[in-house]
Every structure is written in C-alpha cells, then in structure tokens.
Amino acid sequence: MTDRLPPAPASPALELTALTKSYRNGPTALDDISLKIEQGSFCVVLGSSGSGKSTLLKCITGLVTPCRGEIRVKGRPMTRRNLRTIGMVHQDFGLSERLTSAQNVMAGAAAITPLWRILLQAYPLPVQRKACQLLARVGLTEAHANRRVKALSGGQKQRVGIARALITDPSLILADEPVASLDPRTSAEIMQLLKDAARERGAAVLCSLHQIDLARAYADRIIGLQGGHIIFDGPPAQLDRAALSAIFKAEDSGPHLKFAVA
Numbered sequence: 095m096t097d098r099l100p101p102a103p104a105s106p107a108l109e110l111t112a113l114t115k116s117y118r119n120g121p122t123a124l125d126d127i128s129l130k131i132e133q134g135s136f137c138v139v140l141g142s143s144g145s146g147k148s149t150l151l152k153c154i155t156g157l158v159t160p161c162r163g164e165i166r167v168k169g170r171p172m173t174r175r176n177l178r179t180i181g182m183v184h185q186d187f188g189l190s191e192r193l194t195s196a197q198n199v200m201a202g203a204a205a206i207t208p209l210w211r212i213l214l215q216a217y218p219l220p221v222q223r224k225a226c227q228l229l230a231r232v233g234l235t236e237a238h239a240n241r242r243v244k245a246l247s248g249g250q251k252q253r254v255g256i257a258r259a260l261i262t263d264p265s266l267i268l269a270d271e272p273v274a275s276l277d278p279r280t281s282a283e284i285m286q287l288l289k290d291a292a293r294e295r296g297a298a299v300l301c302s303l304h305q306i307d308l309a310r311a312y313a314d315r316i317i318g319l320q321g322g323h324i325i326f327d328g329p330p331a332q333l334d335r336a337a338l339s340a341i342f343k344a345e346d347s348g349p350h351l352k353f354a355v356a
C-alpha cells in the first residue's frame with residue numbers, strides 16, 4: 095500500500111491580512127481588512143463613493159502604501175517584481191490615445207520587454223501574435239487593432255483595456271470601476287467579457303463597483319465595503335435589503351469645516 099499525501103491546497107490568488115490605510119490629514123480609508131480570494135473566482139467590491147474601494151486596489155498594486163498589513167499574491171508577498179502577475183483594468187481605460195489598439199495591448203507586456211523594443215515599437219513576435227489573438231478574443235477586428243485608440247468608442251476602449259490586462263497571463267485581475275463611464279448595455283457586455291475571459295484563463299478577478307445590479311449579475315462573491323470596513327461578504331443571493339442599506343448608508347461627512355471670509 096502506498097501512503098500518498100494529499101496534494102497541498104492551492105494558495106489563494108490574493109490574501110490580505112489586517113490591511114490598514116490612513117491618509118495624512120484624511121480618513122482611515124481601510125481599517126484592518128483581511129480576506130482571501132480563491133483562484134478563478136469573480137469577486138466584486140461593492141460600496142458607495144468614499145467607502146475605500148480604490149484605496150484597496152491601489153494598496154494591492156503599490157500605488158498607495160498601506161500603514162499596516164500584508165498582501166500576498168498566490169502565496170507570495172506582493173513586491174514590484176511580481177506586479178506582472180496582476181492585470182489592471184481602469185475606470186478611465188488607462189490607454190495611450192495616440193497609439194493603436196494593438197500597440198496599447200502590447201504595452202501591457204512592457205515589464206517583460208527590453209526598453210529598446212518598447213521605444214521602437216518592435217515587440218517580439220510572440221507578443222505581437224498574442225496581442226492579435228487577445229484583440230480578437232475581446233471582439234475587435236483587424237481594423238480596430240490598427241486604429242488609434244482616440245478613434246474608438248468607450249466600450250471598444252475598454253475591450254482594448256481588458257486585452258491589455260490579459261497579455262501577461264495574470265493570475266489576478268484588478269478592475270477599478272471598469273464600466274463607470276459606459277451605458278447600461280455596453281456595461282453588461284464588458285462585465286460579461288471580463289468574467290468569461292478571466293474564467294477561461296483561471297484568473298481571479300477583484301472588481302470594484304457601485305452598481306448593485308451589475309454586482310448581483312456577475313459576481314460569484316460580493317464584498318461590501320463601508321467606511322473602510324468589510325460589512326458584507328457572501329454570494330449575491332445573500333445580499334438582502336439589510337445588507338444593502340448597511341453598505342450604502344450615508345458616509346460620515348466628518349467635522350464641519352469653517353471657512354474664513356476675508
């Protein structure tokens with residue numbers, strides 16, 4: 095008889111422990127946040143304006159330095175070097191308007207491309223091929239691929255943004271209000287695309303949203319944030335009226351300011 099050990103459980107795609115951020119002369123935007131996101135899951139951080147959603151995502155990518163806490167991606171402490179294991183989708187698309195769609199997608203591989211190749215727009219052939227495949231995957235044609243981004247619609251721009259986020263085969267995709275500037279029909283298409291494209295690749299998604307209907311329709315799990323605290327964590331079916339009113343209760347407006355009048 096062979097005594098085989100059971101396989102070690104896979105590390106979570108993302109693990110946050112006691113993450114805390116207080117801005118200087120500002121509020122405590124995140125207060126002792128701990129959570130694990132399993133590989134392949136589609137998680138929505140739902141909260142009103144000022145609840146701490148952007149700060150949470152910015153701490154993970156290193157744009158904001160937390161005051162305390164630990165961030166692990168696939169079991170490894172988050173550093174600049176493993177930033178390439180994360181794909182980012184931005185609210186304002188974060189694309190270079192004067193470059194073509196294909197050049198923008200390839201730019202997502204900048205961290206693994208020699209500088210001279212980036213400056214000359216001479217990306218290696220495998221990167222070029224992959225950019226074309228990804229643009230096709232997000233529903234764009236060859237004509238779109240060769241068009242400057244400034245000549246695309248908002249929905250088309252976000253398709254380019256998703257393709258760019260996928261080019262390094264990330265294990266985790268962070269999407270910060272990815273449909274905030276899009277109409278309802280385009281928003282639904284983009285959310286579905288993000289979910290499907292991530293699932294095909296086994297990537298986990300952490301997506302911040304303030305739209306309840308979109309969170310309900312696309313999330314496997316909803317994390318409700320209010321005043322920098324997690325006040326709900328569960329599947330969409332459990333997001334009842336009480337949970338929603340707790341998540342969207344009016345934020346504390348802070349001390350009243352007095353302005354000196356000259």
Ligand SMILES: Nc1ncnc2c1ncn2[C@@H]1O[C@H](COP(=O)(O)OP(=O)(O)OP(=O)(O)O)[C@@H](O)[C@H]1O
Pocket residue numbers: 117118119120121122123141142143144145146147148149150304
């Ligand atoms: N650089 C900063 N300096 C000081 N306070 C900040 C800074 N950035 C954010 N804040 C404050 O931290 C809190 C959380 O902000 P954050 O942007 O993370 O919220 P959010 O949920 O993403 O809001 P929105 O949906 O409006 O983008 C808010 O009270 C905000 O005013």
